Amino acid sequence: MDQDWRIVSRIRHIGRRVLDGVARLGRAVVFLVRLVPGFSVMATRASLVVQQIYMTGVLTLVIVLVSGAFVGMILALQGYNTLVRYDAQSSLGLLVALSLVRELGPVLTALLFAGRAGSAMTAEIGLMKATEQLAGMEMMAVDPLKRVVAPRFLAGWVAVPLLAAIFSAVGILAAYVVAVSDLGLDGGVFWAQMQSGVSFTNDILGGVIKSVVFGLVIGWIAVFEGYDARPTSEGVSRATTRTVVTSSLAVLGLDFIMTAFMLRGL
Amino acid sequence: MDPKPLRAEPLVSVRDLSFYRDRRLIFQGLNLAIERGKVTAIMGGSGVGKTTLLNLIGGRLIPAAGVITVDGEKVSTLPRRELFRLRRRIGMLFQSGALLTDLDVFENVAFPLREHTHLPESLIRDLVLMKLELVGLRGARRLYPAELSGGMGRRVALARAISLDPMMVMYDEPFAGLDPISMGVITKLIRELNDALGMTSIVVTHDVTEASAIADYIYLLDQGRVIAEGTPAAMQASTAPEVRQFMGGLPDGPVAFHYPAGEYLADLLGS
Numbered sequence: 001m002d003q004d005w006r007i008v009s010r011i012r013h014i015g016r017r018v019l020d021g022v023a024r025l026g027r028a029v030v031f032l033v034r035l036v037p038g039f040s041v042m043a044t045r046a047s048l049v050v051q052q053i054y055m056t057g058v059l060t061l062v063i064v065l066v067s068g069a070f071v072g073m074i075l076a077l078q079g080y081n082t083l084v085r086y087d088a089q090s091s092l093g094l095l096v097a098l099s100l101v102r103e104l105g106p107v108l109t110a111l112l113f114a115g116r117a118g119s120a121m122t123a124e125i126g127l128m129k130a131t132e133q134l135a136g137m138e139m140m141a142v143d144p145l146k147r148v149v150a151p152r153f154l155a156g157w158v159a160v161p162l163l164a165a166i167f168s169a170v171g172i173l174a175a176y177v178v179a180v181s182d183l184g185l186d187g188g189v190f191w192a193q194m195q196s197g198v199s200f201t202n203d204i205l206g207g208v209i210k211s212v213v214f215g216l217v218i219g220w221i222a223v224f225e226g227y228d229a230r231p232t233s234e235g236v237s238r239a240t241t242r243t244v245v246t247s248s249l250a251v252l253g254l255d256f257i258m259t260a261f262m263l264r265g266l
Numbered sequence: 267m268d269p270k271p272l273r274a275e276p277l278v279s280v281r282d283l284s285f286y287r288d289r290r291l292i293f294q295g296l297n298l299a300i301e302r303g304k305v306t307a308i309m310g311g312s313g314v315g316k317t318t319l320l321n322l323i324g325g326r327l328i329p330a331a332g333v334i335t336v337d338g339e340k341v342s343t344l345p346r347r348e349l350f351r352l353r354r355r356i357g358m359l360f361q362s363g364a365l366l367t368d369l370d371v372f373e374n375v376a377f378p379l380r381e382h383t384h385l386p387e388s389l390i391r392d393l394v395l396m397k398l399e400l401v402g403l404r405g406a407r408r409l410y411p412a413e414l415s416g417g418m419g420r421r422v423a424l425a426r427a428i429s430l431d432p433m434m435v436m437y438d439e440p441f442a443g444l445d446p447i448s449m450g451v452i453t454k455l456i457r458e459l460n461d462a463l464g465m466t467s468i469v470v471t472h473d474v475t476e477a478s479a480i481a482d483y484i485y486l487l488d489q490g491r492v493i494a495e496g497t498p499a500a501m502q503a504s505t506a507p508e509v510r511q512f513m514g515g516l517p518d519g520p521v522a523f524h525y526p527a528g529e530y531l532a533d534l535l536g537s
């Protein structure tokens with residue numbers, strides 16, 4: 001009898017969690033739809049968006065540069081170590097470029113962006129809500145969705161692809177330096193293999209599409225969590241954590257799905 | 267012929283308003299009218315719903331029943347665009363100030379001007395400095411909200427509330443946290459703005475002395491409805507026990523000091 005009850009209450013608990021999750025997702029979709037008219041800031045107040053791109057860019061640029069350089073150098077060392085067994089070390093440039101452009105650039109940039117700029121976006125919007133700044137704007141007949149939320153969302157969407165491109169470029173340069181100076185490869189071969197092997201439509205465009213999707217998803221999660229946060233210090237801190245966790249998982253899951261489709265040539 | 271029938275109508279009228287928070291009743295059958303060109307004080311104990319009432323008038327909350335009209339428009343059914351147009355003509359001083367923490371004092375006061383007008387920078391500068399001079403903070407224009415004291419922040423919020431020269435200003439506790447000198451200045455300022463610019467003012471306050479000094483008409487709220495109304499003189503002279511209790515600041519009487527709760531002793535004994 002007691003046992004039964006425990007099972008029932010556990011199932012009920014699971015059911016409630018699932019319902020909560022579905023309800024949140026529903027709210028997030030409604031929120032995104034309500035946000036769309038705010039995209040007109042792009043046309044009317046472009047400076048607001050540019051300012052946010054600058055802010056998020058400054059937040060994330062250094063960490064993207066440093067990570068990109070390290071990942072590139074690591075790829076060069078590891079790739080060389082494997083390729084040299086098959087006497088294929090001349091393809092190192094190609095290996096590094098493909099890894100970065102197709103996978104690591106978009107994915108790692110997105111993860112870094114979520115942790116650095118996404119969490120900041122959530123905290124900022126959540127705090128503005130908690131301190132009645134958003135309510136105050138509404139009473140001043142200023143739509144916070146348009147004035148505060150849309151510029152941040154759009155900025156994230158634009159910044160992620162740009163940062164991913166920077167990540168890949170820095171990574172390739174760093175790999176080149178390691179390959180030529182440390183591993184003793186020929187620089188010309190490094191570039192030539194890359195140039196002939198990397199396809200614009202498949203590889204580069206695929207990577208760009210990925211990072212555009214990641215930018216959209218992270219921006220969406222970050223601003224939604226901030227706007228939906230309970231207006232307390234605890235509510236904001238929880239929302240910030242949720243942004244990082246949810247958007248990291250979303251990035252990895254979406255990456256798997258998109259990779260599966262892209263490799264099948266869709 | 268009826269000369270100017272609109273003027274006779276109150277600027278804000280609240281009829282049979284009911285409002286709930288979760289399931290708890292905040293207002294039931296509330297009726298009041300804010301006359302044009304007058305300073306109307308809304309008084310009542312902490313938690314009776316004064317701030318809630320201002321938010322209902324501003325259209326941020328939707329009543330469960332009843333009608334609120336502002337300048338002839340039904341606030342709760344107004345489409346968003348129209349509602350925003352109406353709000354441009356209403357200034358509100360939030361109880362918490364609600365200043366934008368990323369902007370300095372100058373930019374906070376300039377915010378409504380930048381959002382709603384296309385005035386040249388030099389004109390915005392002059393307008394902002396004029397408003398800041400009125401509240402005595404022209405010299406503080408480069409400070410950020412975090413660097414202001416509570417009373418200073420409130421005065422900046424006041425300057426921002428009037429920066430578009432609205433037809434009506436709602437002041438939520440404008441005197442809280444002010445020293446006696448600023449209190450006198452702000453009282454005079456509210457009165458002068460009201461009379462010189464032909465504004466209508468709603469002042470929410472606890473402070474009986476200030477309300478009597480500033481208001482043309484006072485509403486006293488308790489338990490979700492208006493329990494007394496009248497001119498300050500009439501209120502002071504009233505013999506109704508709840509009015510005497512509030513105006514005299516007496517602890518005992520028909521107006522409850524406590525948030526609704528169960529039996530005290532039972533609560534302490536933990537049953």
Ligand SMILES: Nc1ncnc2c1ncn2[C@@H]1O[C@H](COP(=O)(O)OP(=O)(O)OP(=O)(O)O)[C@@H](O)[C@H]1O
Pocket residue numbers: 287288292310311312313314315316317318319361
């Ligand atoms: N966001 C909210 N959610 C739930 N209940 C709320 C909320 N805001 C206010 N309330 C409740 O509504 C009631 C009225 O609150 P309100 O802020 O209007 O009081 P007030 O008259 O302005 O008080 P004070 O003079 O202390 O500012 C309070 O009892 C409060 O518990």
Ligand SMILES: [Mg+2]
Pocket residue numbers: 316317318361438
């Ligand atoms: Mg209040």
